[in-house]
Amino acid sequence: MRGARDLIRKTDLIRVVVEKHPGSAGVFMAAGMGCIGCAMARLETIEQGAKAHGFSDEDVDELVKKLNETCNQDKPLKKK
Numbered sequence: 001m002r003g004a005r006d007l008i009r010k011t012d013l014i015r016v017v018v019e020k021h022p023g024s025a026g027v028f029m030a031a032g033m034g035c036i037g038c039a040m041a042r043l044e045t046i047e048q049g050a051k052a053h054g055f056s057d058e059d060v061d062e063l064v065k066k067l068n069e070t071c072n073q074d075k076p077l078k079k080k
Contacts, residue, residue, distance in 0.1 A: 008067045010047040021071040
């Protein structure tokens with residue numbers, strides 16, 4: 001179960017996270033995942049994408065932590 005501060009999990013699709021939380025794009029870019037707009041980002045989870053970029057399990061957890069810190073400051077976009 002997600003807590004109020006845990007908006008994002010490593011099992012979330014990259015595309016969904018970026019759509020809901022535009023500020024997350026900068027976190028992905030800073031982590032070396034500049035392909036957030038590529039076709040694979042539409043299908044991959046955060047963990048899958050990070051692992052494809054050579055992240056360790058600890059690196060994935062740190063990325064998710066940074067995403068949550070950033071996204072807790074933003075309000076998610078609602079679909080119209």
